[in-house]
Amino acid sequence: MSILRKLSTNKVALFGLIVLVFLVLVAIFGPYLYETSPWKMVNRPFLPPMENTDLMLGTDTMGRDVLAGLVYGARISLLVGLISTMIALLIGVPLGATAGYFGGWIDEALMRFTEIFQTVPSFALAIVIVAIFEPSVYSITIAIALVSWPPVARLVRGEFLALRNQEYVLAARLNGQTNRNIILREILPNTLSPIIVMASLMVATAILLESALSFLGLGDPEIMSWGYMIGAARTVIRQAWWLSFFPGVAIAITVLALNLVGEGLNEALNPKLSGKRES
């Protein structure tokens, strides 16, 4: 893979990639290697970090292991981030492609629709959707997807607008290929790199959104998540700083790693757009 090779020459992006791979491994295998349940009371409440070698990060208000919470929380963060981004792509790419390829009133109508979604305060919309449909992994994922697709639609539309009159597309049209074929086989493959870059940055935003929803108490009550841990520790910040500190660091590292990889991909895939050309 030449993308991977290009990415590996970019030290910052490589660092992000290594961190990301580590986080994915924790998300997949962590719960098998670190068997303490994040819900189980293992010691006295409010045990500060570093005091007990078995509980390096201390315990929370109910005597639960903070480190176990971090390990188990990685899975939900990455999963929600990944799946909501995929759903957002499934909405945004066809919409943007249709608008950009056909143009005219179809474009006009679809873009007006997109604009409404862009005007609405997205986090508030996500809160409303999750609250009314009861907090669960599903409602959270859907809500995040519903507020994240408009930029995808705009990006894909722009790419299609720029490409639809290229010679190879005209040739395909003269060949008698169907619109569906031209969109899927001729144009779409040429728009993939900006979509990939945007998707990697969207996963990061989705993770931030998920943590913010859980922080407000809109997390899935069955699953331990980083945002929930911070939300539950919010009122005891004066007594126990570590309860909110560590999960926040975990979120920031994950999001930062994804952003670094996203920017690295951007430089590797779109050298012209990265702003690093020039004299």
Add this chain to the structure above:
Amino acid sequence: MSIQTLFYIAGRLIKGLLVLFVIAIFNFFLIRAAPGDPAKVMAGEAGAADEVFLQQLREQFGLDQPLYYQLWVYISNLVQFDMGQTYRQQMPVFDLIMDRLPATLLLTGTAFVLSLGLGVLVGVIAASNHRKWIDSAISVAALVFYATPLFWLALMAVLLFSVFLGWLPAFGMETVGANYTGWDRVVDIAEHLVLPAMTLGLFFTAVYARMTRTSMIETGRADFVKTAKAKGMSPARVTFRHTLRNALLPVVTLAGLQAGQMIGGAVLTETVFAWPGIGRLMFEALFQRDYNLLLGVFFISSAMVVLFNLVTDIIYCLVDPRIELTK
């Protein structure tokens, strides 16, 4: 003002109203799509046991009537600023939101001005030192702030400036029971404003700094900038009189589009700092499961964004004649 400009503004106004109409319809169907009796959903956990309150809701929203009639009742109530009552406060939803709105406007307004000013300044510094250590340092800092959850940043600010250092108050908008008046009250509110406005502002500072930097570097390659340099103009003058003036437009445009994001940030910041605005009200509505109030806050905050976009559009079209009026 030309007739063309008036048409443009009227067009924008109609578009904004259309957006609000769609949101109202969305709210309407959301309540009815939720599982269970819509009256109970609206009343939330606390009010659902009170049969008198439920009956009141059913009558007000015509919940036993056909759907199209309900929609008609809902929209005509909304046009008269009637969004129903809250159970807990026994107050009209609209009045409660209007009560809380000034606090949010103060917080988001301060954060917006702060982040735009600071972000542009930092972005200009980074761009004029392109590829030197200070540029890298600023880029790294912006990346880190961009990745940090806002609510966590708020909590850490409380921990550092309020708990450990004791410099600033961490909760509320005024000192409880102090009953300051006049200038003392202004100072008191300003002290309470520092931490929430800083945390909300820092995230957007990172966003605007990155945008300004990119825009400055791109504008710096334009021919008129080269000409200005070639005729021997001082670098500072080129940066501020030529590059910045032209680089600023896309930044301000994007900043205007971020108004909706600011509302989301306000929900989180106000929750942490117990700032008595509509963001905190949204959290309280969640906590009490008062969905009618929740949807009311959602609608009004969307209306604020629409209004803000309208105002920026009008300012633009008055300030910059290059903007296409037909769009």
